[in-house]
Amino acid sequence: MNRKKNHTTYAPAADAEIAIQISNLDVSFGDNHVLRHFSFELPAGKSYAVLGKSGSGKSVLIKCIIGLIKPNAGTIQIFGTNITDLNSVELDKMRMETGFLFQSNALYDSMTVRENLEFPLRRHGIQKTAAEVDELVREALVNVGLPGTDNMMPAELSGGMKKRIALARTLILKPKIILYDEPTTGLDPITGREIGHLMVDIQKKYHTSSLVISHDLNCIHIAADRIVMLIDGTCYAIGTYDELKKSTDLKIKSFFD
Amino acid sequence: MLPAGLVRFLTEIAEVTRFTTKFFREILRPRFEFAEFLRQCFFIGYKSLGLVAITAFIMGLVITIQSRPTLVEFGAEAWLPKMVSVSLVREIAPVITALICAGKIGSGIGAELGSMKVTEQIDAMEVSGTNPYKYLVVTRVMATILMIPILAVLADAVSLYGAYLGSNIRGVVSWDLYWNQVFATLTYSDIMPSILKTFFFGFAIGIIGCYQGFNSKKGTEGVGRSANAAVVISSLLVFIIDLIAVQITDLAGLT
Ligand SMILES: Nc1ncnc2c1ncn2[C@@H]1O[C@H](COP(=O)(O)OP(=O)(O)OP(=O)(O)O)[C@@H](O)[C@H]1O
Numbered sequence A: 001m002n003r004k005k006n007h008t009t010y011a012p013a014a015d016a017e018i019a020i021q022i023s024n025l026d027v028s029f030g031d032n033h034v035l036r037h038f039s040f041e042l043p044a045g046k047s048y049a050v051l052g053k054s055g056s057g058k059s060v061l062i063k064c065i066i067g068l069i070k071p072n073a074g075t076i077q078i079f080g081t082n083i084t085d086l087n088s089v090e091l092d093k094m095r096m097e098t099g100f101l102f103q104s105n106a107l108y109d110s111m112t113v114r115e116n117l118e119f120p121l122r123r124h125g126i127q128k129t130a131a132e133v134d135e136l137v138r139e140a141l142v143n144v145g146l147p148g149t150d151n152m153m154p155a156e157l158s159g160g161m162k163k164r165i166a167l168a169r170t171l172i173l174k175p176k177i178i179l180y181d182e183p184t185t186g187l188d189p190i191t192g193r194e195i196g197h198l199m200v201d202i203q204k205k206y207h208t209s210s211l212v213i214s215h216d217l218n219c220i221h222i223a224a225d226r227i228v229m230l231i232d233g234t235c236y237a238i239g240t241y242d243e244l245k246k247s248t249d250l251k252i253k254s255f256f257d
Numbered sequence B: 001m002l003p004a005g006l007v008r009f010l011t012e013i014a015e016v017t018r019f020t021t022k023f024f025r026e027i028l029r030p031r032f033e034f035a036e037f038l039r040q041c042f043f044i045g046y047k048s049l050g051l052v053a054i055t056a057f058i059m060g061l062v063i064t065i066q067s068r069p070t071l072v073e074f075g076a077e078a079w080l081p082k083m084v085s086v087s088l089v090r091e092i093a094p095v096i097t098a099l100i101c102a103g104k105i106g107s108g109i110g111a112e113l114g115s116m117k118v119t120e121q122i123d124a125m126e127v128s129g130t131n132p133y134k135y136l137v138v139t140r141v142m143a144t145i146l147m148i149p150i151l152a153v154l155a156d157a158v159s160l161y162g163a164y165l166g167s168n169i170r171g172v173v174s175w176d177l178y179w180n181q182v183f184a185t186l187t188y189s190d191i192m193p194s195i196l197k198t199f200f201f202g203f204a205i206g207i208i209g210c211y212q213g214f215n216s217k218k219g220t221e222g223v224g225r226s227a228n229a230a231v232v233i234s235s236l237l238v239f240i241i242d243l244i245a246v247q248i249t250d251l252a253g254l255t
């Protein structure tokens, strides 16, 4: 077999108006067709939410964007570069600019909060002096409202705190895009709302574009400019919270009742 | 049509094989995670030291006590150190060490990587510029390959000491005489094959623990099952490797 070597490099266009552009994305696991011809675009500086039932493929969608799952077909462009056929070195470059907040936080149990935050910095081979690293860690912790938690272990943190620390860990690289995988599930409504407001603050402070996966309407209402309805593996509808709430389509309505 | 159980078994074998060949591919590529490797050596070696030593000591003692009556019956009591040291060094110490490590280290790796898998920590590493296979699997497997032989040699020594005490419970063997006898008995062909096979024990324990962890199913139940499967499969593999090793040394005339 003649394997095609690809030389695509990750070269984000500085003035790109579209942060993420997905076209005709197909993902299936065996007979389970999770996404079919899914397309949408996220303008730079905006915050969109993806709303869908549990198991509809929301996590699969953003894991494709970060390159953890390879789609069967279709393209994903981040600031104008198609990332579906980048090699691992180029993929790492893209991942330095794209933060990912995992559904289950994914804090490293065996490391302190500080080591967790330093991990992406060290592993991406970013050259920083000890003082600069200190400053970045402090800044990230302050921005999520948890200064001084450096030496705590993940097991000592509450659910809301874990979420904030996980967010701090994605912020430490100063990403241009942040992907949130269900940032409020498992939290009480009050903490959920706090996280929602935090996401808005972060967006303003770091000038990011963000994509929020959620089925928490409160959080989406607070943090997202527009909502993408992921139904039956496709982008079923797209609109603001108020537009979709008024919709008479039964499939859309069922989410807002 | 093949029965579903057989198909599942064969698929599993294929998956393990693929996981294992990946080990040899990844270990050749640059960037060896040396710091993490040392950390794992410490955990794997140091943390099992006490358990291995105690078990080896007891085995040495017990085997000696159990063997004495038979030898006395044949009037061959003086052969006790000879006989016991051969069985301890050739078989009992390495296999006991491997089984203890399969239980302690295999389950530890299975549970640790399993919970990292289900809480997406492995994915998080991948998006943080780290190859999780290199960082987690290669380091752990290298550590078990290195540490289990060291633990086995330690077990040899401690079990021989246990045997010394055991032979002095009813008889009298002086310290010097005992060790003279032991070293006169043990030859290269007793020691080398038995140490060599522990490298394979170490490899099996490490790779099975990692494989089970990496393929953990969602939920705490999945993690428990991975840890359990790691112990069961690696213990079984230890015996299978032992069986193969015996055949090879036998064929090579090293008996
Ligand atoms: N690695 C994988 N291998 C096989 N199937 C997968 C894999 N990842 C996801 N799936 C399947 O894809 C479908 C969508 O899963 P996904 O995790 O994206 O759901 P979700 O929309 O995020 O749900 P939730 O709201 O519960 O998180 C599920 O049917 C799941 O079984």
Ligand SMILES: [Mg+2]
Pocket: A058, A059, A060, A103, A181, A182
């Ligand atoms: Mg999900």
